[in-house]
Amino acid sequence: MMKTRHKGKILGIGSCIGIIAPATACADFDYTPGIELLHQWGYKTKISKTLKTNEGYLAGSDKLRASELNKFFADDEIDAILCFGGGYGCTRILDLLDYDLIRKHPKLLIGFSDVTALHTAIGQNSRLVTIHGPMLKTLSRKPTQYTISSFCRGLRMSVPLGAFPLPKKHDLESFYPGRAFGKLIGGNLSVITSLCGTPYELKGENSILFLEDIGEDAYAIDRMLRQLWQNGLLKDIKGLIFGNFSHCQPNKQEPYEFTVKEILQQYANLAKVPTIYNFPAGHERTNAFLPLGVNATINITEDNINFFISEAHCKLR
Numbered sequence: 036m037m038k039t040r041h042k043g044k045i046l047g048i049g050s051c052i053g054i055i056a057p058a059t060a061c062a063d064f065d066y067t068p069g070i071e072l073l074h075q076w077g078y079k080t081k082i083s084k085t086l087k088t089n090e091g092y093l094a095g096s097d098k099l100r101a102s103e104l105n106k107f108f109a110d111d112e113i114d115a116i117l118c119f120g121g122g123y124g125c126t127r128i129l130d131l132l133d134y135d136l137i138r139k140h141p142k143l144l145i146g147f148s149d150v151t152a153l154h155t156a157i158g159q160n161s162r163l164v165t166i167h168g169p170m171l172k173t174l175s176r177k178p179t180q181y182t183i184s185s186f187c188r189g190l191r192m193s194v195p196l197g198a199f200p201l202p203k204k205h206d207l208e209s210f211y212p213g214r215a216f217g218k219l220i221g222g223n224l225s226v227i228t229s230l231c232g233t234p235y236e237l238k239g240e241n242s243i244l245f246l247e248d249i250g251e252d253a254y255a256i257d258r259m260l261r262q263l264w265q266n267g268l269l270k271d272i273k274g275l276i277f278g279n280f281s282h283c284q285p286n287k288q289e290p291y292e293f294t295v296k297e298i299l300q301q302y303a304n305l306a307k308v309p310t311i312y313n314f315p316a317g318h319e320r321t322n323a324f325l326p327l328g329v330n331a332t333i334n335i336t337e338d339n340i341n342f343f344i345s346e347a348h349c350k351l352r
Contacts, residue, residue: 043142046190048077053113055083056094058149059122069175101131120172121148134160151222156235164328179321189324196344207340210303210310215274219331221245228259239271247278247317260302274333275310279317309333
């Protein structure tokens with residue numbers, strides 16, 4: 036029997052977005068452009084003390100970052116939680132989160148990269164729908180119009196996103212044909228691999244897996260995907276989506292090398308599930324608002340590549 040998935044509320048004019056740094060410290064980064072953008076859209080903001088704290092390379096101690104995240108979920112004045120950035124540190128606080136509290140106070144949690152650890156742990160332990168999408172740091176760095184429109188549309192929709200909109204002149208590619216239906220899961224490949232063998236290991240049964248990464252060589256991507264094959268994740272999934280693999284080398288054919296694209300193709304063939312390549316989400320200025328924990332469909336034929344989200348990711352107030 037399908038267990039209930041818990042969902043945050045849509046945002047409207049005057050809704051409050053809590054900003055938290057759950058991983059790497061903000062240091063001297065100027066995030067005011069991102070705050071101003073949120074205010075221009077009509078939202079209020081509440082800033083966590085983690086944006087003004089550091090302990091080494093972290094945005095404060097593990098205890099502080101976990102406590103702030105728990106507090107932001109419990110705070111009824113906050114309607115959604117936007118992460119400042121990724122980097123490293125989310126896995127360090129997974130043991131300190133109050134998953135029962137989070138389940139009882141559902142709200143949109145938005146971020147990508149290292150925040151994948153939070154998406155995975157909270158998605159599985161609190162049954163919460165979360166959002167793989169732009170963070171305050173990326174909103175402060177001149178995001179593309181597609182990123183902005185995708186983000187704003189996602190915050191305000193209480194109905195399924197439906198046929199997923201793509202940037203202009205952006206073409207998806209197919210690695211493996213067919214039709215797949217399942218719960219959308221995933222995020223950053225490196226982080227998902229780091230969770231293998233822990234209590235927070237990602238489970239892929241009846242799911243569509245989305246993966247992206249940055250700054251990894253082809254052999255390292257091969258090694259991580261092999262681990263996900265050997266631990267069973269890639270054997271359990273129904274479909275596969277590869278997003279941006281930014282600054283991952285080589286991307287052109289070289290002697291005695293596989294390209295990154297060739298490695299991804301190999302694992303699509305190994306998993307034998309419908310697979311989309313070149314999805315506009317990951318570590319680029321163009322980064323889609325992608326809900327995790329909702330039902331989605333991939334349909335790949337000779338003529339078309341379609342990705343459809345059939346379940347709402349948030350609810351009316």
